[in-house]
Amino acid sequence: MTNLIQEGSKVILYLGYNNLHVIKAKANEVYQTKFGALKHNDLIGKEFGSKIICTKGYVHALSVIPELWTLALPHRTQILYMADISLILLELDIKPGSIVIEAGTGSGSLSHSIIRSLRPNGHLYTFEFHELRSNLARNEFEEHGLSQFVTVQHRDVLSNGFEHENIADAVFLDLPAPWNAIEHVMKVLKKTGGRLCTFSPCIEQVQRTCQRLHMNNFEEINTVECLRRIHEFRYQHRSKIRFTADQNQEEIIDRKSNKREPDDDDGDEEEETTTNKKLKNDSEATTKRQPQETESTLTAIGPLVMPGHTGYLTFAYIKQE
Amino acid sequence: MSTFKDGDHAVLTCHDRTKIVQIRKGRPIFIDKNKIFLDHLIDQRDGSYFELKDKYLCNIGTNQAKKLIQTEDISSDNAGQDNRDLCDDGSVNQTLQHEEIEQLKSEGVSGQLIISQLVSKSATFEKKTAFSQQKYLNKKKKKYILIYRAWKPSIRLLCQAYTHDLQKILYLRRDTLAMLLSLSNINHGSNVAIVESCQGLILASVIQRCAGGNGFIFNLTPAGEKNSTSPCCDFMDFSNEYTTNVYTIPIENVGDLNTIERANQAKPIEKPTNEKTLQALERRQRRLDGLQLFEKTKLNSLIIASKYDSLSILQHLIDYLALSSHFVIYSQTVQNLLECYQFLKKRGGNIHVEIADSWLREYQILDERTHPFIRMSGASGYLLSGMIVQS
Numbered sequence: 001m002t003n004l005i006q007e008g009s010k011v012i013l014y015l016g017y018n019n020l021h022v023i024k025a026k027a028n029e030v031y032q033t034k035f036g037a038l039k040h041n042d043l044i045g046k047e048f049g050s051k052i053i054c055t056k057g058y059v060h061a062l063s064v065i066p067e068l069w070t071l072a073l074p075h076r077t078q079i080l081y082m083a084d085i086s087l088i089l090l091e092l093d094i095k096p097g098s099i100v101i102e103a104g105t106g107s108g109s110l111s112h113s114i115i116r117s118l119r120p121n122g123h124l125y126t127f128e129f130h131e132l133r134s135n136l137a138r139n140e141f142e143e144h145g146l147s148q149f150v151t152v153q154h155r156d157v158l159s160n161g162f163e164h165e166n167i168a169d170a171v172f173l174d175l176p177a178p179w180n181a182i183e184h185v186m187k188v189l190k191k192t193g194g195r196l197c198t199f200s201p202c203i204e205q206v207q208r209t210c211q212r213l214h215m216n217n218f219e220e221i222n223t224v225e226c227l228r229r230i231h232e233f234r235y236q237h238r239s240k241i242r243f244t245a246d247q248n249q250e251e252i253i254d255r256k257s258n259k260r261e262p263d264d265d266d267g268d269e270e271e272e273t274t275t276n277k278k279l280k281n282d283s284e285a286t287t288k289r290q291p292q293e294t295e296s297t298l299t300a301i302g303p304l305v306m307p308g309h310t311g312y313l314t315f316a317y318i319k320q321e
Numbered sequence: 322m323s324t325f326k327d328g329d330h331a332v333l334t335c336h337d338r339t340k341i342v343q344i345r346k347g348r349p350i351f352i353d354k355n356k357i358f359l360d361h362l363i364d365q366r367d368g369s370y371f372e373l374k375d376k377y378l379c380n381i382g383t384n385q386a387k388k389l390i391q392t393e394d395i396s397s398d399n400a401g402q403d404n405r406d407l408c409d410d411g412s413v414n415q416t417l418q419h420e421e422i423e424q425l426k427s428e429g430v431s432g433q434l435i436i437s438q439l440v441s442k443s444a445t446f447e448k449k450t451a452f453s454q455q456k457y458l459n460k461k462k463k464k465y466i467l468i469y470r471a472w473k474p475s476i477r478l479l480c481q482a483y484t485h486d487l488q489k490i491l492y493l494r495r496d497t498l499a500m501l502l503s504l505s506n507i508n509h510g511s512n513v514a515i516v517e518s519c520q521g522l523i524l525a526s527v528i529q530r531c532a533g534g535n536g537f538i539f540n541l542t543p544a545g546e547k548n549s550t551s552p553c554c555d556f557m558d559f560s561n562e563y564t565t566n567v568y569t570i571p572i573e574n575v576g577d578l579n580t581i582e583r584a585n586q587a588k589p590i591e592k593p594t595n596e597k598t599l600q601a602l603e604r605r606q607r608r609l610d611g612l613q614l615f616e617k618t619k620l621n622s623l624i625i626a627s628k629y630d631s632l633s634i635l636q637h638l639i640d641y642l643a644l645s646s647h648f649v650i651y652s653q654t655v656q657n658l659l660e661c662y663q664f665l666k667k668r669g670g671n672i673h674v675e676i677a678d679s680w681l682r683e684y685q686i687l688d689e690r691t692h693p694f695i696r697m698s699g700a701s702g703y704l705l706s707g708m709i710v711q712s
């Protein structure tokens with residue numbers, strides 16, 4: 001893959017945090033952003049990561065990578081986000097060379113990450129019973145140069161299964177009734193052992209799935225929930241209370257040392273007193289500087305409101321010979 | 322299909338314990354101070370079951386194994402209704418003595434038999450509720466029925482093996498590792514630099530994801546540390562194809578062009594005599610090659626999960642990152658990352674900078690008894706991530 005933007009390249013424009021736009025570079029076209037007009041001709045030939053000047057500001061041009069795509073993609077369904085996606089990849093042991101089955105394709109958010117981790121010699125078979133969604137996903141994979149790693153099929157997997165037999169290292173299901181697909185899953189998974197993950201928002205769905213998994217001799221069944229908290233950066237300014245007791249204390253000390261000063265005419269101690277005096281002057285200086293008494297520290301704070309639930313992930317393993 | 326060979330690593334699981342071992346003919350491993358030979362794992366398949374018989378792990382059929390380890394689900398016929406008759410005065414409940422059990426074990430009596438003896442000699446078993454009978458039996462099974470399962474190592478299983486040893490991997494939880502790998506956008510062909518103190522767990526994950534692509538993987542380690550600080554890479558039994566582009570280089574010398582110059586000048590003139598010095602020389606040459614290569618390479622990803630100061634590492638390495646490359650820093654505490662954040666803001670040329678942590682909750686799913694596990698990990702550490710762009 002080249003690192004230069006070409007005619008026809010998909011480009012993710014980064015306008016700011018959580019402000020991403022997807023465009024396709026086409027010679028002579030113009031795209032309107034909140035920073036003014038962006039000439040496509042300014043994109044073509046530039047390296048991904050470049051700063052592109054618009055009429056009233058600038059944006060950064062980035063390539064389609066799974067994290068950004070998940071944030072920028074056109075939503076045609078509910079989608080999975082990186083916390084769940086990352087855990088799914090790890091727990092399903094998806095690695096270069098893996099053969100993976102997915103249903104439904106939905107908006108292709110998860111698919112992009114799966115493809116990244118099974119490249120260059122694995123393959124994803126993804127199924128979707130909504131024809132338009134299935135076609136749109138296929139087009140996107142094509143545009144992103146991923147076609148050779150993925151087969152998109154328009155198919156109802158509950159009625160018709162996954163077409164193949166004994167080929168998959170891992171199966172992922174994100175559909176309303178995953179328990180009804182278990183027999184098909186067993187067929188498509190490698191007989192020598194394979195892993196399954198189902199994603200369901202409701203605990204009742206999980207319960208039915210687990211029952212069915214036990215009935216069919218799946219093993220190592222476990223269910224988890226994973227949430228990611230993105231912190232906000234904030235300078236925290238804290239003003240200090242000026243306790244009068246502390247002030248009195250300081251005054252007393254001050255008075256004491258002031259009193260002692262005139263008595264100090266013993267030559268031997270001269271050096272010591274001067275150092276003392278210095279110290280005392282220093283401390284006086286700090287107490288006088290204190291009125292501004294606020295401290296600022298950079299902090300990271302969890303979000304006040306955040307998604308508290310996405311869905312439960314249930315993992316299982318089955319070996320059939 | 323994947324079978325075990327002499328010299329391979331395997332992950333052994335037994336109930337909720339996980340242990341990484343190496344299979345070597347005639348050489349025992351130790352589990353709970355007991356010598357165990359793994360010779361019979363050779364040629365067996367991933368996911369096979371084994372029973373401990375006379376110091377050897379011996380293959381047993383899947384069905385037989387499953388029957389043995391199956392958790393109990395007792396009908397309530399022989400059980401008390403509630404706990405009202407149950408009193409625990411601590412002494413007389415169990416009449417089978419510890420010494421007797423040990424005696425039975427050494428005679429080779431099966432775990433099942435020991436458990437049925439324990440049940441028949443328990444004064445209170447009959448009075449327990451069905452639920453606590455079940456619990457009792459499952460607890461005893463855990464202790465007396467030792468059926469092992471042998472797996473081909475995977476990053477998932479390594480994470481599992483370290484869950485009781487998290488201090489060794491800087492408390493890096495599996496969901497955090499998973500997220501770190503996504504955020505660093507590692508893939509086939511990436512040039513990656515890793516600075517880690519997690520037993521090579523991150524390095525191993527990266528090697529696997531790069532799968533012998535054309536990119537280079539630089540493992541930056543403090544020179545003073547022993548060569549093998551990456552046991553996880555050994556555990557994964559990577560093929561040569563996967564590791565030819567992996568260079569372990571001393572991080573202190575990065576950016577110091579004089580080192581290479583000096584090292585090249587200081588080349589010993591006389592030919593090495595024995596195998597050991599030859600190997601040492603080769604390793605030295607490899608480090609130098611790596612250093613030289615590093616200076617010429619533009620990185621696509623930088624991962625830091627180090628017990629050393631992250632900020633100074635980031636400051637020293639950031640200029641090696643290519644346009645639209647990714648950096649991720651893991652730290653157990655957020656303070657370290659805030660320093661890095663302040664540096665990044667001042668420097669500019671980076672976007673999409675985030676600090677995040679995560680929360681992982683496991684569930685017990687049973688009919689009428691579904692709930693989150695009583696214990697969960699409360700500390701996932703934090704990840705700082707972002708991308709390098711033109712400023």
Ligand SMILES: C[S@@+](CC[C@H](N)C(=O)[O-])C[C@H]1O[C@@H](n2cnc3c(N)ncnc32)[C@H](O)[C@@H]1O
Binds near residue numbers: 108
């Ligand atoms: C929530 S979406 C999946 C989102 C996807 N995981 C993502 O990250 O973009 C669920 C999809 O499953 C599809 N679906 C539901 N039942 C199906 C079935 N029986 N066969 C195939 N697809 C099905 C729906 O049309 C929908 O697009």
